[in-house]
Amino acid sequence: MNKNARQYTVRFSATMVLYMAALFGSVHLLQSVEMAPVLRGAVALLPVLPGLAALWVVMVFYRSLDEFKQRMLAEAMIIAALLTGFASFAYGFLEGALDLPTIPLIWVFPVMIGLWGLAGCFQKYVVYR
Incomplete structure (x- = not known):
């Protein structure tokens, strides 16, 4: 390290x-x-x-970090933000149509950070290997 x-x-x-x-x-x-x-x-x-x-x-x-690692982290964050945004967008439609429970907003940021980690792993081991 x-x-x-x-x-x-x-x-x-x-x-x-x-x-x-x-x-x-x-x-x-x-x-x-x-x-x-x-x-x-x-x-x-x-x-x-x-x-x-x-x-x-x-x-x-x-x-x-060097430019390559910065690019990987930035791309992973963009992927995470887009997935989080589209998931909440889709759930909003389903929530109204199917009378689903409301998900508290406090969960949006932890979900995005978790997806950032998963997207980073995907990039490291699949995209940029």
Whole structure:
């Protein structure tokens, strides 16, 4: 593992630890403490801060890669965004036609990130091997 990859792993792991702490802490506060609506909103958004830091860490790592690896990651993200967008678009039609349950929006980003990983694996082992 090269220096940039090690730095990325350490930094990303740290942001994920902070994210988990903010997530569990905010959920605990929201369930156990009575607050004004504005304060509840601020507490609910606490996990977004380390999430934004994680995005910064990803971008720093992306910029450290060579052009080919950047292209692979960018293409995988485009594929993931398109698949996520079209899946939510199609589900919206099915939701109305078949009276399916609404999927909470909080799942859109994790699905897109998961598809990014799958698209990256597909590219690495099938397209660019």
